[in-house]
Amino acid sequence: MLRIAVAAFAALALLGVSAASASPEASASASATKPKLVTVNDFYFGPSSVTIHKGGSVKWVWSSTNTYPHDVHLKSGPKRLEKRGTYSTKTTAVTDAEFKKAFPTPGSYHFICTIHPTEMKLTVVVKK
């Protein structure tokens, strides 16, 4: 069961990467904007807040020392955000997972882990 979840995660991560490299914003600013790294830990996102520019991306990496499953779920974001579902993972993972997402729309984004919603919170601010 866990193996299936991890495989699904890997597929999701690949989709995320190919979508990002196909986007004009990403290629135009590729050298300037390395993804901001956020680690997914028992039981916090580190750091709990990141700021990027429009077209930049965030890469979540699950800590190798985790013993509980976590996910990344967009709780709230800009009003007219397109493809809202692509800002959340489809599965949970304990370790050895990554999730990368580009942010073409400026605004404030609030993420949680749906399994630990009161402990695990992350704010992403996307500047114009």
Ligand SMILES: [Cu+2]
């Ligand atoms: Cu969690």
